[in-house]
Amino acid sequence: MNNRLGKGIEALINSKNLDDRGYIDGFVNINKIKTNPNQPRKYFNQKSLDKLVESIKEKGILQPIAIKSIDDDYFELIAGERRLRAAKILKLETVPAYIIKVDSEVEKLELALIENIQRNDLNAIEEAEAYNLLKNKYNLTHKEIAKRVGKSRTEITRTLELIKLPNNIKDALIENSNDSTFPFTRGHARTILILKDSIKIQALYQRIVKEKLSVRKTEQLVKKVNKNLTPPERKTIKNILKEENSLSRVLATKVEVSSSRKYIKIHFKSEKDKVRIIDIIASSKK
């Protein structure tokens, strides 16, 4: 079985005396927490934040946020940005928190990611951008990322592909990540990226949204567009015209040649004409 947890209880240790910074019995002063600049979640849905505020107002924060200590005065947030925001809106003074020991920046990002991914909470683009950060800034391979976040390597590679989408399409995916009626999905995104050409991607994107095309239909269109990339070569047209001309000169009648449909069509004007043409062809046989 894949290790879905990624990080175990050993990450949740701390023995330092932190009372100075206001860490008392698992609660920490809200003003002592700085947020993570590499936070993978970029988009905060206002509606779901409002909901969280309501629930915290009623029941309090049930799941402690995760922080690490950065110096004698401050903590840095690892996971729980929404809860922290909600707490700030409610003007709470303290929030429940785990202090996590984090050795490196990679680990910090990883933890933030794992938190969100495991709750299935990031939209496709945020996830892709987070992987991209792990890949470029910290030089992790797809395989390494896969192992750390507990997903398959192909899944990571496929998600990373989404980075290549034009910005407007990324924005649309982010904005509509909670809207199940929005016709453009991750599946569509992967499919249109096969096109590579920005105009074609944009044109097809507009059609998907406007005509509510299915992923299946999108695949068909992508195939069709790619097929058009090699239109009947100008050269074959040239050759065919040459062949048609030389044949019609010999036979003194209209001749059609089609390489794609594989035929040579010889026209005749009358029965007499037909006999004449057949004679020419027959006589040419030695």
Place this chain on the structure above:
Amino acid sequence: MKLFNSKTIAIANQKGGVGKTTTAVNLAAYLSITETPILLIDMDPQANATSGLGIEIDNKSKTIYDAIIDNASVDKCIHKTNLKYLDIIPSTYSLVGAEIELVPQMKREDRLKNVINQLQGKYKYIIIDSAPSLGLLTLNVLSASNSVIIPVQCEYYALEGLSQLLNTIRLVQKHLNKDLFIEGILITMYDNRLNLSKQVLQEVSEYFDDKVYKTLIKRNVRLGEAPSHGMPILLYDASSVGAQNYMELASEILEKNE
């Protein structure tokens, strides 16, 4: 503020009905969907590109006429279209008079060039639709452009007109705009069932070689219908053959320019 290395492309052919306006409108529309700002300038007094994009002109609207003749501020002449990244400087019937009004003026072939110079860097591509004539308006267009796309309809007369146009381009290169070059030759209203279409394509290809776009604009009724709805083909019927053709053309042009 300079954001782009603007390139100005004229769509020109003194013959009427070869697909200049259809090409100008739809090419501009497809270029704009990659979210780079594109400007279409309508330099034809018939103002078909203007109405084809659903722009309605009243007495108060500023047009290319005001920019060229009355030195109106260019920014006031730019209108928005249904596409977010596509702007237009519309035309109006009074542009017919411009030909005559320009005659006594100094540097009369450079009026449009001066207008476009004020827009440098604001748009990635500026596409100009020109009038079906070789008069002063078309000279202004050719003098203001970096390159020219020549739509050629699949008819014998089109070939005749082509040599005249090439002469004009040579004259413009010699006297007004030495850097002007032919961006490409675009075969329009192609019908692969007709030998005439094939032969026009063959003739043009032999003479112009790889200047001829691989993309052929096929005869397509949807392209003819779209303007009456005030829409470029990509908004009117994106699944039509005409839409496919112009999409291919736009990407072929972008590829060549990268």
